[in-house]
Amino acid sequence: MSRPSGTNIALGVWTTLVFVFLFAPIIVIAIYSFNGGRLLTAWDGFSLEPFTAIVERPTVRHTVAVSLQTAVIAALLASALGTLAGMAMARFPGRWTGPFTLLLLLVSVTPEIVDGIALLPWFVTLGQDWSLLPFNNGYVRLVIGHSLFATAVVTYIVRARLVGLDASLEEASADLYARPVATFFKVTLPLVGPAVLAGGLLAFTLSLDNTVISSFINVSGTTSWPVYVLSSVRSGLKPEIAAVSTILLVFTLLVLGLVARVLKRSGSSVTDTMAVA
Amino acid sequence: MSRDNNVRILASHAGARAIRQELSRRHFLSLAALAGASAALSACGSGGGGGESSAVEPGAGATGGPVEKSLSIYTWGDYDSPEVIDAFGKTGPKVTLDSYGSNEELISKLVAAKGTSGYDIVVPTGVYIPQLIENDIIVPFNKDLIPNMAKVDPQFLGQDWDPENEYSVCKCWGTTGFVYDTTVIKRDLVTWNDFIDAMQNEASGKTSLLDDPQGVAGLYFWANDIDWNTEDMADYDAYEAEAVEKWAPHIAGFDSYPATGAMQQNTFALMQNWNGDSRLGILEHKQPDRWKWVLPGPTTELWMDNWCIPTGAPHPEAAHAFIDYVLEPENSFLEMDYIGYNTGIQGIEEMAKERKVELPEMIFFTDEQLATMKNGAVNEAQDRRTEVYDKLKAAASA
Amino acid sequence: MPRSASSRLPGFVLAVPAWVWLTVFFVVPFLQIAWFSLGEKPGMFGTHSNAVMSLDRYAEAFSPTFFTIFRATLWMSVTGTIACLLIALPAAYFMALKVPAHRRGLLVALVMVPYWTSFLIRTIGWKVILSSEGALAGFLTDVGLVSDPHALLNTRGAVLLGLIYNYLPLMILPLYVAFDRVDSALGEASKDLGAGRVRTFFQVTLPLARPGIIAGVILVFIPMMGDYVTPAVLGGAKGTMVGSLIASQFLTAQNWALGSAMAVVLILLTMLVVVLAIALLWGVGWLVGRRSRLVIGTKSIGTKKVATA
DSSP: OOOOOHHHHHHHHHHHHHHHHHHHHHHHHHHHTTBOSSSTTSOOOBOSHHHHHHHHOHHHHHHHHHHHHHHHHHHHHHHHHHHHHHHHHHHSOSTTHHHHHHHHHHHHHSOHHHHHHHHHHHHHIIIIISOOGGGGOHHHHHHHHHHHHHHHHHHHHHHHHHTTSOTHHHHHHHHTTOOHHHHIIIIIHHHHHHHHHHHHHHHHHHHHHOOHHHHHHOOTTOOOHHHHHHHHGGGOOOHHHHHHHHHHHHHHHHHHHHHHHHHHHHTOOHHHHHHOO | OOOOTTSOTTOOHHHHHHHHHHHHHHHHHHHHHHHHHHHHHHHTTTOOOOOOSTTTSGGGGOOSOOOOSEEEEEEETTOSOHHHHHHHHHTSOEEEEEEESOHHHHHHHHHHHTTOSOOSEEOOBGGGHHHHHHTTOEEOOOGGGOGGGGGBOGGGSSOTTSTTOSSOEEEEEEEEEEEEETTTOOSOOOBHHHHHHHHHTTTTTSEEEOSSHHHHHHHHHHHTTOOTTOOOHHHHHHHHHHIIIIIGGGEEEEOSSTTTTGGGGTOOSEEEEEHHHHHHHHHHSSSGGGEEEEOOBSOEEEEEEEEBEETTOSOHHHHHHHHHHHTSHHHHHHHHHHHOSBOOBTTHHHHHHHTTOSOGGGTOOOHHHHHTEEOOOOOTTHHHHHHHHHHHHHHHHO | OHHHHHHHSOGGGGGHHHHHHHIIIIIHHHHHHHHHTTSBOOTTTOSOBOSSOOSHHHHHHSOHHHHHHHHHHHHHHHHHHHHHHHHHHHHHHHHHHTSOHHHHHHHHHHHHGGGSSOHHHHHHHHHHHHSTTSHHHHHHHHHTSOSOGGGSSSSHHHHHHHHHHHHHHHHHHHHHHHHHHSOHHHHHHHHHTTOOHHHHIIIIIHHHTHHHHHHHHHHHHHHHHHOOHHHHHHHGGGGOOHHHHHHHHHHTSOOHHHHHHHHHHHHHHHHHHHHHHHHHHHHHHHHHHHHHHHHHHOHHHHHHHHHHO
């Protein structure tokens, strides 16, 4: 490890500031989730009522569950599709890369509202007219809607990681008569590990936050959390909406802390295990 | 009682006329198609109740049989009292609530879903109902199953969009006014002209307008006592000139819910707002006395959201049972108390006074006030309204 | 022999699943939108019709209003992207190369945690912070940086803040991944050759991270161009972005034909900007790359060049 120097200290301070910036609004929301008033932003004394309200109201819990389930599946799907595509782009470029890059770019530049408007009639055509029943399922629709941009994101990141990175390891493996499948799993995949992890995290996050597409394509019973929040504005956002965010925040931090402890004890890390090449 | 049931104070006659003309033209065009379709349908038996014609199957097939085990309501977010929903759930059906953010979102979804949305009840705003009927998105009620419709104040029945209440019944209604910060604007504001004047003076850079092309256009037309459903393009030219040149530099935001949001931090000093949002905002503010609500003249808006049953509703019996249930005065009171809008049930104002509901003057209005309120209309000027609104936004963001 | 058979299998088959997926669920629905844009709005209850085909909607979409707002949106997005890059570069570099390896995964996850709640909630958090009654406004007024506590919210600055905040993780993660692959041995080698820390960063590390930088810039810039909700919430009337024009055609005017035409125009313009920007980045990278090769090759010339680099 490098010695602490002026530059490193400055970098550390900067990174800390970035994290403060990232967490600032969430901390404000966490404080306001103990608001006893009816409106989220009008402070009216400390209270635990917003938290008890969540217990009493199944709708809120259900929307969070819908969002979490969708996000996990969409992230896995986008990671799988994007990783393969990104590796192909980086390792086997050819005449096909141009059109494919154009397609990815098109997916990225299309405003969400256009995706939403375009997807809904298509789902109805698939599900009703062609009787492909899965497309009537709200979860399937949400996963598909969320997977589009996420796939492009993962592809970009995986490709960016592999481009210019020495392909000699893979070639060496092939020269040693390792089967392509073995080369893929033992050499290439560990190389792209951090990129897949980062891409998957982004896909998960993008799905969890998707509002515009979701509001168009969801069906009865699969309203996601952001759609619920957006439509609640009409009657004034309640402190319980902040309380849900606080619970999610505390829960994720606990899980992360636990993971960090386990990793420290076992003496390795996600990055390490994945980046070993 | 001074109420005259024959006077449809709430209805917009000009708008309704345009809607009827459009309907009859389109019905004429679709008659030929229907004739062909019904011949084809009769060949395959009952035809499955697609809802293509009103009289065939009222109430999406509800006949008063056993209530189904679930009910799916698609409505505005957090629009119904949890107490009412829970209590209805105890009578049998498991209630699922989903929500949308605008009428257009609701319509887009229902149109595209072609009767497969899975919802049993939707709550559109009145002026959109002709469009919903026209596109076969909603079906007529089986009125025998909603006896409590008799408990609705006749003033709020028989609106122009659905004169016989075949398809819809009032959920609640409200109006547009404004609310201002008396520490910033020290004079009395009474009319929409006062609003426009204050916006360009004391409240410059601290004024918010509704995030809605129709509401912003209304501001100009209400102030100048022009019918706000006008289809005369010269009116819109005049509106564009004033809004883009005079208003734009002073506008701080386009926000449809400023009172329950930004007002709590005193972000704006003058806000065009709906009465329910203003009422909640004032009730919750740390210094409620600082704010003053105005129902301005000479005229203003009235909007009404309505219970409707969409085509293809899977649980029509439960849908009818629920609508009848919420129209029961006790339940209706809970709904009114929760959301702060008048549900239009007879005697609800007296109940509210007895039970000391706060700020009743922001929920209930006198007949004189009601006479100044008028429904909007979905009409041919929609494109032009959106165009001016976009120009205003572009000018305000510069 | 199985090996030779499969190695003859073209490599792009790996991309086929993504290709098929995006074709079925993106290209087909998208073609429908392109088709709508050639039609019109039929009467006041219809949303779109292709009974009459024309390019008239495109003529309507190319309005002065559209270009006024497009220019403002472009300015915001370019500024926001540059700001994201400048903020993220040092942080991603630090996280990837200076933090002990076992903590890196944790930090990467921490970058995302604030985003695991709805954007509306985060934006409301900012509204509270920036409000005229908030501590920040009080502090800045006391210090004398701003004269009016109302000067924070509903400004272009608030719009930029909202954009930067919302898209920063989309910049940090690709940069982190890019720096993470930079072999520290390469840096050591550069130092051994007498290159300074700063010179090593600019001439070895940064060029190696270039694909990540490009990925980050694309991922941040493009969604910024399409975003319209957050800017409107924080910027009020100053936060009108081009996306809101498209949304209002679909969600208020119910004119899908015009909305589709506007969307196609926005998509084409954004792609044009992206292609130009990538060309520019590659051009600069090519120049820098040529020079650094020169520098590493001949030490004496390099020392002088560093000062200007």
